[in-house]
Amino acid sequence: xxxxxxxxxFSPKLLAAAEQAEEKCRExxxxxxxxxxxxxxxxxxxxxxxxxxxxxxxGTTGYGYDDIGRDTLxxxxxxAMGAEDALVRHNFVSGTHTLTVAFFGVLRAGDTVxxxxxxxxxxxxxxxxxxxEKTGSLxxxxxxYRQVELLDNGEPDYPAIEEAAKTAKMIxxxxxxxxxxRPSLCVKTIGRIAQAAKRGNPDTIVFVDNCYGEFVExxxxxxxxxxxxxxxxxKNPGGGIAPTGGYIxxxxxxxxxxxxxxxxxxxxxxxxxxxxxNRGLYLGLFHAPSAVASAVxxxxxxxxxxxxxxxxxxxxxxxxxxxIIAAIELGSAEKLCAFCRGIQKGSPVDxxxxxxxxxxxxxxxxxxxxxxxxxxxxxxxxxxxxPVRPPYSVWLQGGLTYNTGKLGILLAAQEMExx
Ligand SMILES: *Cc1c(COP(=O)(O)O)cnc(C)c1O
Numbered sequence: 458x459x460x461x462x463x464x465x466x467f468s469p470k471l472l473a474a475a476e477q478a479e480e481k482c483r484e485x486x487x488x489x490x491x492x493x494x495x496x497x498x499x500x501x502x503x504x505x506x507x508x509x510x511x512x513x514x515x516g517t518t519g520y521g522y523d524d525i526g527r528d529t530l531x532x533x534x535x536x537a538m539g540a541e542d543a544l545v546r547h548n549f550v551s552g553t554h555t556l557t558v559a560f561f562g563v564l565r566a567g568d569t570v571x572x573x574x575x576x577x578x579x580x581x582x583x584x585x586x587x588x589x590e591k592t593g594s595l596x597x598x599x600x601x602y603r604q605v606e607l608l609d610n611g612e613p614d615y616p617a618i619e620e621a622a623k624t625a626k627m628i629x630x631x632x633x634x635x636x637x638x639r640p641s642l643c644v645k646t647i648g649r650i651a652q653a654a655k656r657g658n659p660d661t662i663v664f665v666d667n668c669y670g671e672f673v674e675x676x677x678x679x680x681x682x683x684x685x686x687x688x689x690x691x692k693n694p695g696g697g698i699a700p701t702g703g704y705i706x707x708x709x710x711x712x713x714x715x716x717x718x719x720x721x722x723x724x725x726x727x728x729x730x731x732x733x734x735n736r737g738l739y740l741g742l743f744h745a746p747s748a749v750a751s752a753v754x755x756x757x758x759x760x761x762x763x764x765x766x767x768x769x770x771x772x773x774x775x776x777x778x779x780x781i782i783a784a785i786e787l788g789s790a791e792k793l794c795a796f797c798r799g800i801q802k803g804s805p806v807d808x809x810x811x812x813x814x815x816x817x818x819x820x821x822x823x824x825x826x827x828x829x830x831x832x833x834x835x836x837x838x839x840x841x842x843x844p845v846r847p848p849y850s851v852w853l854q855g856g857l858t859y860n861t862g863k864l865g866i867l868l869a870a871q872e873m874e875x876x
Pocket of ligand 1: 578633634668
């Protein structure tokens with residue numbers, strides 16, 4: 458284990474556990490590095506095949522007609538994701554906004570969308586119209602919503618999905634667990650869901666919320682039968698460098714429809730200036746597979762290390778990964794708060810502030826969050842949060858570099874020990 462003396466002081470017990478954890482993770486890390494090597498090659502090949510040059514890195518103003526940087530980024534991103542086409546824009550304000558554009562781009566009054574992975578991510582409930590005020594949800598526009606639950610073991614209910622697809626314009630799959638404890642769905646499983654849905658209805662559109670999943674495996678959902686997917690650039694595919702934005706990728710005709718919703722009918726993707734954002738979006742994509750690998754390694758290390766210290770990690774350190782999230786059961790409010798204080802102390806920005814639980818709007822219990830990030834709210838950067846309620850689990854994600862991610866986890870454990 459690295460000698461941090463003169464910089465940080467950790468108890469001998471923690472250092473020994475960290476050393477043991479890294480030893481246990483050796484094979485896991487080798488797998489992660491192999492995935493990163495493949496994905497970096499995919500990205501590099503996409504850059505060179507599209508002859509990216511200095512002219513693509515500068516932006517436009519005003520209407521942004523003929524912005525070759527924007528149009529080429531779409532093509533590079535699509536190739537890297539194994540998609541026919543993509544729409545990558547800094548003016549998607551968040552993951553939720555990006556998913557919303559895809560819904561409204563593709564669905565029409567009278568259509569039905571069926572979530573086949575149970576309840577969607579919290580913020581999607583108001584978009585769909587499951588809860589919230591009349592602010593223009595899908596439901597208000599005459600688009601109905603149904604839900605097929607996952608089975609008790611976390612597996613998709615294939616026969617129910619096949620049946621539901623018969624009357625569904627769109628099947629909606631959420632790849633990552635988000636802030637629940639259900640398992641995340643690997644790309645292969647998403648492929649099986651797509652097959653089941655198409656058996657029921659070959660015309661149904663399979664749409665994937667791909668947030669937190671990009672570059673964790675060697676392929677993405679659109680290579681295994683999904684028609685469309687979307688995600689946030691302040692998560693995986695922005696590589697920790699894109700300052701904002703989102704992407705939609707998949708079938709060309711569907712991406713086109715989304716472009717008409719992002720701007721307006723008739724204009725679609727032909728307008729939309731990029732200001733000075735192109736360079737950051739290209740650089741972020743270039744970095745993304747490597748930054749994602751650092752985050753996944755940090756996550757596996759945290760799971761192994763905290764398990765040695767007696768906590769339960771979900772997923773376990775050696776489980777196959779399809780996203781960058783891990784939940785650790787800490788068992789008490791004091792430990793949850795101490796853990797978050799430690800993560801904050803190990804952050805490059807705002808390390809001196811102390812996170813406190815607060816009553817977040819929309820949540821039943823107080824929530825504590827640790828995030829000291831270069832990009833506000835970016836969760837490919839090391840961050841941790843959890844509701845202050847039993848079993849006092851913390852959701853942990855990110856780590857732009859493995860070594861600093863590991864340090865953050867060590868500081869969190871030390872803070873729990875000092876408590
Ligand atoms: C983050 C996330 C979203 C929403 O993204 P925001 O940027 O927070 O709006 C949706 N679904 C999943 C699974 C996510 O992880």
